[in-house]
Every structure is written in structure tokens, then in C-alpha cells.
Amino acid sequence: MRVLVLTLALSLPSMAAAQMPDAAPVIAAERAFAADGRALGIAGSFNKWAEPDGIVIAAGRAQRVSAVYPPEAVRDPQEPLLEWWPNFAGIAASGDLGFTTGGVAVNGQRAGHYFTVWRRQADGSWRWVYDGGPASPSSDVAGPDADPVVLPASPVAPMPADMAVRSVRVNEEMLHMGASMAQKEVHLTWLAPDARLYVARLPPATDPQAQAAALDAWPHGFQFGPAENGGVSAHGDLVWGYGPARWEADGLARTGHWVRLWQRRPSEPGDRVGEWRIVVAYLIPAPPPPATQ
Structure with missing residues (x-):
């Protein structure tokens, strides 16, 4: 082999002599996704930025994003404010697959981490294919204004x-x-x-x-x-x-x-x-x- x-x-x-891709577009997509979370709510932002078959693991099962967050559902005015930001990011050498992971806050309180896998689309835009998060506390990680650590391609x-x-x-x-x-x-x-x-x-x-x-x-x-x-x-x-x-x-x-x-x-x-x-x-x-x- x-x-x-x-x-x-x-x-x-x-x-060796080629310019390696920059993870900046993936980081920018994640930040725009997070910003839309405030404007559109959880279901609105998750469906806007996902591929149609984007996967979320919830309730012990891997499910399509539309099953977990029905796009037709009316936004609950009491929905908690979900915020997140990248602390670590990277991109493939081919520039077509990337990821970010970082802290999460719920109603202003640090609460775990997220992990998102992104894929570049035919038109050059980015959509996520997987989104899920571990329960490690985010109380001590850098905040939203800090630049994430980038994994070299x-x-x-x-x-x-x-x-x-x-x-x-x-x-x-x-x-x-x-x-x-x-x-x-x-x-x-x-x-x-x-x-x-x-x-x-x-x-x-x-x-x-x-x-x-x-x-x-x-x-x-x-x-x-x-x-x-x-x-x-x-x-x-x-x-x-x-x-x-x-x-x-x-x-x-x-x-x-x-x-x-x-x-x-x-x-x-x-x-x-x-x-x-x-x-x-x-x-x-x-x-x-x-x-x-």
C-alpha cells in the first residue's frame, strides 16, 4: 500500500511551490452563520447555511438538519440566544473542505463547544455538511474577538x-x-x-x-x-x-x-x-x- x-x-x-489555500473563507462563513443565528434564529440560520443533507447528531441519532430544525417552524420568541465563535480552524490543501471549532454561549453564558465541517460549493460559496458539539466547557477559551488558531494545510x-x-x-x-x-x-x-x-x-x-x-x-x-x-x-x-x-x-x-x-x-x-x-x-x-x- x-x-x-x-x-x-x-x-x-x-x-511544493504552489500557494497553499487560506482558511479565511471558512472562518468567515462560520462567523456569518453565527451572526445569522441572532438575526434569523437557530432554525433559520442552520437551514440557511447547511447543505440540504447537512447532518446534526441530536437525541442519540444522526439526523438531517431539516428534521432537527424544521425550516417552516415559527421562531419561538422565548428561544434562547445561541452564540458561537471559532477558536480553531483549517482547510484542505485542495481548498474544498474545511472546519472550525470553538466556544458556545447560551444567553450569554459559556456552554460547551461546537464543531462544523464545511464544503465549498460549485459557485464558490461555503455550506456546512456536519454540525455538532462536545460538552467540554468553554469558560477559559478565547472569546469571539480573538483570531482562531489555524491548522496549517x-x-x-x-x-x-x-x-x-x-x-x-x-x-x-x-x-x-x-x-x-x-x-x-x-x-x-x-x-x-x-x-x-x-x-x-x-x-x-x-x-x-x-x-x-x-x-x-x-x-x-x-x-x-x-x-x-x-x-x-x-x-x-x-x-x-x-x-x-x-x-x-x-x-x-x-x-x-x-x-x-x-x-x-x-x-x-x-x-x-x-x-x-x-x-x-x-x-x-x-x-x-x-x-x-
Whole structure:
């Protein structure tokens, strides 16, 4: 597999001298989406900025945005004020897929994070394809006026999109097998040192030391299922997806979804093939089971 990838990489035009894309359009789209949240309300802004098949994970299920936020619904005058802003963002080397993640506030009170995956449309505009958020507190992250940290676009050579997805899925199979027995060790194997790892009740972990500490707060083992959905950049350097997760917490069986964004990046200077590393990871728990009488 690696020999095949290397052959393809060397046969395709080099991007070493090409100008790398700027994540600014993705950040601008996120800020406009958030501004419309005030003007149009939650349902109005979410439907305006989503692709028709945009996915939201709610009530333990992945659902189309129109099912979660019916566009025909009349805006509730008592609807809470939902605000959000990017703290971390990035874009694929092909400039067609990007993401942002950052803090959320409800009625002026910091309350968790969001994560949005964006896709460039044929007319050059941006629409989101996935929106969901982890429960990590946002009390200590930079506010709306701060510029987000930008993940550099990867300088690796192009890879066919289907090959990129297959290679990530192979890595996920290994991650899932290891996570059933020792999730901390296997996550640390795949997390990029600058990844955003979100663990409930803890601030975002953005370096290896914080990542290791945050993983201690997760259960020792997870039962992760294969990806249910996701997407890939045309350059084959960004792959996102989500899938089912099962674990035990406080003596109760829990379910939910894992969500991950992978980036293919050089393992050493001059490496044009690259290795896959997770750059965003979190869980979305389903509602807890009802208490027994």
C-alpha cells in the first residue's frame, strides 16, 4: 500500500511551490452563520447555511438538519440566544473542505463547544455538511474577538479520495480494536500533538500532556463501531466521520457517537506521502437511560 501511494504521489504534480489555500473563507462563513443565528434564529440560520443533507447528531441519532430544525417552524420568541465563535480552524490543501471549532454561549453564558465541517460549493460559496458539539466547557477559551488558531494545510502530495478514505478506515479499525481494552494508549498513538481533544467537564486538550490527562477521564475501554458517514477532501488530506460508541460510566451502559477529523501530514521534513493523524476528536453521548424505580 505505501509503495502504491508513493508511486501515485510522485506521478502527480507537486504542490511544493504552489500557494497553499487560506482558511479565511471558512472562518468567515462560520462567523456569518453565527451572526445569522441572532438575526434569523437557530432554525433559520442552520437551514440557511447547511447543505440540504447537512447532518446534526441530536437525541442519540444522526439526523438531517431539516428534521432537527424544521425550516417552516415559527421562531419561538422565548428561544434562547445561541452564540458561537471559532477558536480553531483549517482547510484542505485542495481548498474544498474545511472546519472550525470553538466556544458556545447560551444567553450569554459559556456552554460547551461546537464543531462544523464545511464544503465549498460549485459557485464558490461555503455550506456546512456536519454540525455538532462536545460538552467540554468553554469558560477559559478565547472569546469571539480573538483570531482562531489555524491548522496549517498539509503539504503532502495528492491522494485519490477513495484511497484516502480506505486508509483512514483501516486506521480506525486498529484504533477501535485497541480502544476496547486500552483507549488512552491507542488514542495517544493516533492523536496529532496539536489536536483538539474534547472530553466532557474538561477544557479542550491541545497538547500531548493535556491530551493524556483528558483521556484519563474517559472510561478505560470503548466499543466503537465503524463510520456511519463522513467525507473527504479532493486532495485526500482531510477525512472526517462519525460512528456509534458504547461504554460504561458510573455503572451504567451508555451509548453515543464518536466524531473525528483526520489529517494526512508529513512524518518528517520532505515526506510527501504522510501519515494520518487525528486533529479533532470527541464523543456525543446519547441521552442517559431512565433511572430505575
